[in-house]
Amino acid sequence: MGNRVAHLLLLLVLCYGLTMAVGLYRGEKEDWRGDSEETQAGREQEWFMLQDSKRVVKTDAGDMRVLRNYGGRIMDRPVHIGFITMEPRSLFVPQYIDSSLILFVRTGEARVGLIYEDELAERRLKIGDIYRIPAGSAFYLMNAEEGQRLHIICSIDPSESLGLGVFQSFFIGGGTYPTSILAGFELETLSTAFNVTTDEVREIMTRQQEGPIVFIGDSRAPRLSPWTKFLNLKEQDRLQHLKRLVKFQQQPSEGEEQMTWSWRKLLNSVFGQENKKKGEKAGKSPDSYNIYDRRPDFRNNYGWSIALDESDYQPLKHSGVGVYLVNLTAVIVLVQSLDFAH
Numbered sequence: 001m002g003n004r005v006a007h008l009l010l011l012l013v014l015c016y017g018l019t020m021a022v023g024l025y026r027g028e029k030e031d032w033r034g035d036s037e038e039t040q041a042g043r044e045q046e047w048f049m050l051q052d053s054k055r056v057v058k059t060d061a062g063d064m065r066v067l068r069n070y071g072g073r074i075m076d077r078p079v080h081i082g083f084i085t086m087e088p089r090s091l092f093v094p095q096y097i098d099s100s101l102i103l104f105v106r107t108g109e110a111r112v113g114l115i116y117e118d119e120l121a122e123r124r125l126k127i128g129d130i131y132r133i134p135a136g137s138a139f140y141l142m143n144a145e146e147g148q149r150l151h152i153i154c155s156i157d158p159s160e161s162l163g164l165g166v167f168q169s170f171f172i173g174g175g176t177y178p179t180s181i182l183a184g185f186e187l188e189t190l191s192t193a194f195n196v197t198t199d200e201v202r203e204i205m206t207r208q209q210e211g212p213i214v215f216i217g218d219s220r221a222p223r224l225s226p227w228t229k230f231l232n233l234k235e236q237d238r239l240q241h242l243k244r245l246v247k248f249q250q251q252p253s254e255g256e257e258q259m260t261w262s263w264r265k266l267l268n269s270v271f272g273q274e275n276k277k278k279g280e281k282a283g284k285s286p287d288s289y290n291i292y293d294r295r296p297d298f299r300n301n302y303g304w305s306i307a308l309d310e311s312d313y314q315p316l317k318h319s320g321v322g323v324y325l326v327n328l329t330a331v332i333v334l335v336q337s338l339d340f341a342h
Contacts, residue, residue, distance in 0.1 A: 053083070059211035062086035062143075062150075084141075084152040086110075091216045092141035099158040100319050101133040103141075104291075108150035114139035114285070121285030128292035130308070130323060132315040142216070157319055289313040291325050303328040 057064040067081040086092065086108075103112070103125065110125040115138045125131055133139050143150035187198045289312065296304035306325045310317035 053081075057212050059213045060087075061090040061211075061215045062092070062213035064213075080156050080158070082152075082154040082156065084150070084154060086141070086143040086150040086152075086213060087215070088143060088145050088147055088149065089215060089217055090143050090150075090213055092213050094138060094140040095212075096136065096138040097133070097156075098135055099156045100135045101137075102155040102316075102319065102321070102323075103129075103131045103133070104153045104155075104323070105129045106151040106153055108143060108148045109145050110150050110152065111142040111144050112139060113142075116285035119285070123285070123288055125288055126290070128290045129288040130291060130313060131288040132286070132319065134318065155321070157321070286315045291323065296327075301329070302331065 053065040053067045055063055055065050062085050064085070065083045069079050069081075084092070103110075105125045105127055107127060109127075111122060112125060112131060112133070113120060113122040114133055115121075123131060141152075191198045289308070291306055291308055294306050294308070294312070297307055298305045304327050308316070308323040308325075310322075313323075316322065
């Protein structure tokens with residue numbers, strides 16, 4: 001027993017009822033509809049196969065691979081899985097999403113910031129932490145460590161998305177890559193809205209070329225990186241910067257038709273306005289939950305397991321999911337071989 005090598009198998013499983021599954025990210029210019037209906041009909045869509053994952057984000061500072069699932073006989077709605085890797089001193093640039101996101105930190109440490117009920121909430125996440133980002137939240141993700149990569153397993157439930165099971169990510173910043181959501185507006189309009197010159201707007205809208213995951217604050221970061229400046233702002237200034245960019249979306253141009261899934265609903269969600277009583281004060285963002293702080297629900301000589309639901313971590317009730325972690329001990333299996341003489 002003492003000679004066994006402990007091997008930790010991390011399985012983040014997000015459950016619908018008795019179902020166990022885990023979440024996603026939608027890459028730019030990626031068609032998540034993917035295969036034809038005939039091909040999908042012949043596959044077991046409820047199973048996740050790691051070899052089927054696709055890289056949707058790839059930069060020098062990190063990448064992201066996803067497994068997609070559109071539901072099947074077991075799951076009544078689509079669930080996708082994402083694997084995020086970020087190099088030391090890197091940033092997943094500010095964006096907001098139309099689907100709920102659950103993060104699980106596998107290795108490394110992260111800093112996540114999001115707008116929660118009109119306040120900027122920042123949390124430091126360590127190995128084993130679970131944290132939920134609600135649909136419609138403006139957020140950013142940072143690996144602030146100097147010498148360690150950050151590995152995150154994330155789940156995205158697109159049931160509240162703009163499309164039918166398609167996850168959308170809208171980059172608040174950006175330039176030529178990724179494209180900013182503000183790129184659809186005329187330079188003069190943006191210049192007037194932000195009270196800057198058109199040349200300054202043009203520089204802002206074209207400067208970002210390194211992709212959604214960028215280096216910040218070291219020799220690999222572009223000189224005078226806007227994201228380095230953003231992170232160096234005081235907390236209240238960062239909040240105002242994000243709010244100013246996002247609130248600008250509430251001013252549709254003349255003749256613009258309102259989408260079925262209203263921008264106002266999304267933006268109200270961003271600022272915590274929905275279902276908020278008049279005069280109610282903004283609340284504190286929920287903390288993370290570290291699954292390793294719990295005693296195992298089951299243990300034997302071959303490993304242990306922990307099951308987590310909304311009774312343990314209240315934010316999970318909004319997603320209707322649970323988390324399941326399994327630690328398996330590596331064992332040597334000896335098989336006797338019998339050689340029969342003829």
